[in-house]
Amino acid sequence: MRVNVSSHDLKVLDHKHHLHPFTDHGALGVDERRVIAKADGVWLWDSDGNRILDGMAGLWCVNAGHGRQEIVEAVRAQMSELSYYNTFFKTSHPPVIELSEMLAGLTPDHINMVMYGSSGSDANDTILRLVRTYWALQGQPDKKVVISRKNAYHGSTMAGASLGGMGPMHSQGGLPIPGIHHIDQPYWFGEGMMTDMNEDEFGLWAARELERAIEEIGEENVAAFIAEPIQGAGGVIVPPSTYWPEVKRILESRNILFIADEVICGFGRTGEWFGSGYYDLKPDLMTIAKGLTSGYLPLGGVLVSDEIAEVLHRENVEFFHGYTYASHPACCAAAIANLTILKREGLVERVRDQIGPYFQKQWKALESHPMVGQARMVGLFGALELVPDENDLKKRFANEGKVGTITRDHSFSNGLVMRAVRDSMIISPPLSISEEEVDLLIASTRKTLDDAWNDVR
Numbered sequence: 272m273r274v275n276v277s278s279h280d281l282k283v284l285d286h287k288h289h290l291h292p293f294t295d296h297g298a299l300g301v302d303e304r305r306v307i308a309k310a311d312g313v314w315l316w317d318s319d320g321n322r323i324l325d326g327m328a329g330l331w332c333v334n335a336g337h338g339r340q341e342i343v344e345a346v347r348a349q350m351s352e353l354s355y356y357n358t359f360f361k362t363s364h365p366p367v368i369e370l371s372e373m374l375a376g377l378t379p380d381h382i383n384m385v386m387y388g389s390s391g392s393d394a395n396d397t398i399l400r401l402v403r404t405y406w407a408l409q410g411q412p413d414k415k416v417v418i419s420r421k422n423a424y425h426g427s428t429m430a431g432a433s434l435g436g437m438g439p440m441h442s443q444g445g446l447p448i449p450g451i452h453h454i455d456q457p458y459w460f461g462e463g464m465m466t467d468m469n470e471d472e473f474g475l476w477a478a479r480e481l482e483r484a485i486e487e488i489g490e491e492n493v494a495a496f497i498a499e500p501i502q503g504a505g506g507v508i509v510p511p512s513t514y515w516p517e518v519k520r521i522l523e524s525r526n527i528l529f530i531a532d533e534v535i536c537g538f539g540r541t542g543e544w545f546g547s548g549y550y551d552l553k554p555d556l557m558t559i560a561k562g563l564t565s566g567y568l569p570l571g572g573v574l575v576s577d578e579i580a581e582v583l584h585r586e587n588v589e590f591f592h593g594y595t596y597a598s599h600p601a602c603c604a605a606a607i608a609n610l611t612i613l614k615r616e617g618l619v620e621r622v623r624d625q626i627g628p629y630f631q632k633q634w635k636a637l638e639s640h641p642m643v644g645q646a647r648m649v650g651l652f653g654a655l656e657l658v659p660d661e662n663d664l665k666k667r668f669a670n671e672g673k674v675g676t677i678t679r680d681h682s683f684s685n686g687l688v689m690r691a692v693r694d695s696m697i698i699s700p701p702l703s704i705s706e707e708e709v710d711l712l713i714a715s716t717r718k719t720l721d722d723a724w725n726d727v728r
């Protein structure tokens with residue numbers, strides 16, 4: 272790192288040489304960008320010296336909070352012992368073995384194997400190849416189609432973005448790739464409310480979209496259904512309570528694999544170790560990343576049921592797939608240290624029993640604000656639906672996304688990182704957040720809503 276470079280000069284260099292992900296560069300002026308220079312706990316400091324509350328835990332990943340020296344130390348020690356080796360061709364190494372055992376202790380009883388990658392996106396690529404390979408090995412090579420949902424997010428690689436249901440992503444690069452089918456999502460506030468169904472009926476209807484799709488495509492052609500227990504990047508979409516029980520019923524009577532994408536929901540975000548646990552789901556495969564290392568180093572993976580592992584373990588079977596940096600020793604060491612912290616400090620149970628309910632109560636109270644149509648939160652992630660008229664919740668702002676962006680900019684000026692998804696505001700702070708920090712976060716949110724409301728009403 273260069274020292275003594277001014278904040279402005281850093282921004283100039285960033286502007287000159289750095290192509291950012293998911294960014295409209297034409298609209299991003301040099302001084303509009305923020306350079307995050309330091310972090311500790313739930314706090315960030317930018318290169319101009321401002322202190323900002325990280326209400327998004329980075330990108331929904333810093334579950335243990337920033338600045339944990341225990342993780343830094345574990346990585347340092349691992350780097351000096353064995354900084355790299357792979358797990359291809361009959362080799363392994365101690366940290367990946369220890370981590371895999373640890374993960375098997377956290378997952379449902381029928382899931383005991385893990386295949387690693389470096390991110391949630393590449394883990395979902397692995398899954399797409401793996402489920403098709405599984406069915407081919409079972410003598411059913413036609414079972415190739417994966418059913419997913421509109422407005423789902425499963426990553427940015429070709430398979431990840433195709434499995435995801437984001438229209439703007441599909442519009443670039445000729446996506447989705449063949450063999451992916453998208454059904455409607457269980458988004459009550461955004462879509463269900465506009466129909467003549469009540470919330471429970473809408474949840475059943477959305478679940479039965481899966482049944483209808485299976486019938487249309489033919490069960491003999493469907494490999495799997497993939498879903499986030501709660502859609503994160505789509506807008507923290509908490510399904511109606513009728514949704515998951517009905518999906519479970521449909522899946523139980525079909526010979527189709529169920530993939531739970533736990534990249535955001537996993538590792539405590541819902542107050543359970545996995546979102547599948549929160550909804551009592553029984554996935555065959557689970558995608559993990561983010562909270563696995565709390566983002567300290569990149570690591571992702573696919574958790575695999577015994578039934579699938581047994582097929583892959585047969586003699587003369589080889590899954591021709593793997594990444595150089597999968598199960599990187601330093602990343603595994605970071606994950607072990609991170610999971611040790613989550614367990615020792617009881618951070619997951621704390622979300623379920625203490626800080627989650629404390630936060631949820633104050634978040635729900637934001638519904639009294641004239642611009643908030645709905646405030647929802649599960650565990651420690653939530654959304655605020657912004658509306659122009661609190662007396663007509665079906666009304667939306669013109670130019671979808673504009674008010675969300677205005678609100679997000681005010682939020683940052685008020686010392687809080689929130690994310691805008693269309694015209695809803697998203698929050699997902701580190702699980703280590705204290706009650707005092709929740710109070711500060713809520714106060715900043717109220718101020719932000721007032722500032723934005725002054726601009727738009």
Ligand code: PLP
Nearest residue numbers: 390391392424425426532534560
């Ligand atoms: N799956 C879900 C549910 C996600 O939210 C994300 C990222 O936000 C991904 C997959 C992709 O993970 P990554 O960004 O690590 O590739």
